[in-house]
Amino acid sequence: MTDSLPSSAAHLLMVGPLLPDLVADLESRYHVHRLWEAADASVLLREHGASIRGIATSGRFGATRELIAALPALEGIFSFGVGYDTIDLAAARERGVVVTNTPGVLDACVADTALALMLAAPRRIAEADRFVRAGRWPNDGFPLGTRMSGKRCGIVGLGNIGLQIARRAAAFDMEILYTNRKPRADAPAEYRYVPDIETLAAECDFLVLAVPGGAATRHMVNARVLDALGPKGWLINIARGTVVDEAALVSALQGKRIAGAGLDVFEHEPATPDAFNAMDNVVLLPHIASGTHETRRAMADLMVANLDGWFREEKVLTRVV
Ligand code: 8YV
Numbered sequence: 001m002t003d004s005l006p007s008s009a010a011h012l013l014m015v016g017p018l019l020p021d022l023v024a025d026l027e028s029r030y031h032v033h034r035l036w037e038a039a040d041a042s043v044l045l046r047e048h049g050a051s052i053r054g055i056a057t058s059g060r061f062g063a064t065r066e067l068i069a070a071l072p073a074l075e076g077i078f079s080f081g082v083g084y085d086t087i088d089l090a091a092a093r094e095r096g097v098v099v100t101n102t103p104g105v106l107d108a109c110v111a112d113t114a115l116a117l118m119l120a121a122p123r124r125i126a127e128a129d130r131f132v133r134a135g136r137w138p139n140d141g142f143p144l145g146t147r148m149s150g151k152r153c154g155i156v157g158l159g160n161i162g163l164q165i166a167r168r169a170a171a172f173d174m175e176i177l178y179t180n181r182k183p184r185a186d187a188p189a190e191y192r193y194v195p196d197i198e199t200l201a202a203e204c205d206f207l208v209l210a211v212p213g214g215a216a217t218r219h220m221v222n223a224r225v226l227d228a229l230g231p232k233g234w235l236i237n238i239a240r241g242t243v244v245d246e247a248a249l250v251s252a253l254q255g256k257r258i259a260g261a262g263l264d265v266f267e268h269e270p271a272t273p274d275a276f277n278a279m280d281n282v283v284l285l286p287h288i289a290s291g292t293h294e295t296r297r298a299m300a301d302l303m304v305a306n307l308d309g310w311f312r313e314e315k316v317l318t319r320v321v
Contacts, residue, residue, distance in 0.1 A: 005029075022303065055074065062085075065091035079100065100319055197220060201225045205233055223245065242267055246273060
């Protein structure tokens, strides 16, 4: 907390560490209380809870009903990230608390990451890198990969990120299929709508997840969907780990019932199943889809604009609730 700020500056509770530049920005404008650094969170909440008007958080740290209830003066929850499945929206609504996220600015980088995984897994890019570094090239042959371009790309959730994935995949001469709550009227006519995920999995080579997390999509990819994807199908997840029944995925991979996977998100991240470590047909990323200097800066700017907008004139740019 910076003492040189005017006492009229709003008090914010930061749930977990955010981008250092963003933290510095926020600390120059607001009285920031760092929840994750408190030796005892309940002591911090007892001492400062009554003066806290905003929560600064991210998709990773969220905001629970319990936390919202501990802050009687709370006006807004401002999240760094587009996904808000870890924020208790019902609790926010009940309290009349505004919730904002950072949509739009990260679509391109998240879609880029989906394509990176779609190339890396079947073309064995990460495995090939390990092969060269291990000094094996002079003595061993490297196995052939599987072609990605020209195959069928099945997108689950044709939102803004899904659309950007589709555009990129189309540039790789892929046929685009998608499932969504309903067909997207503004989607190019050549994108084929499939009413359910199991049929989509059966008809595509790459099943690419781009739906929001939360109760409605939990374990949408289960053993049946994976079996429909089949031994030549690849699962790509840049959405949320909870969308996939991870135990079923491990079992499908172990039984070679799908070809492989490219994963940026995990059901219990940052923990990942040990079984993945022995699988060369699985590419693992530590939830970095939006992790570029440019995109994280744009997300930070949008989050600050929401915060400043709210505390100056009760106006926000990207409201969820
Ligand atoms: C961020 C994300 O890494 O936007 C999201 O929903 O998952 C990512 O962009 C995350 O919000 C930061 O924790």
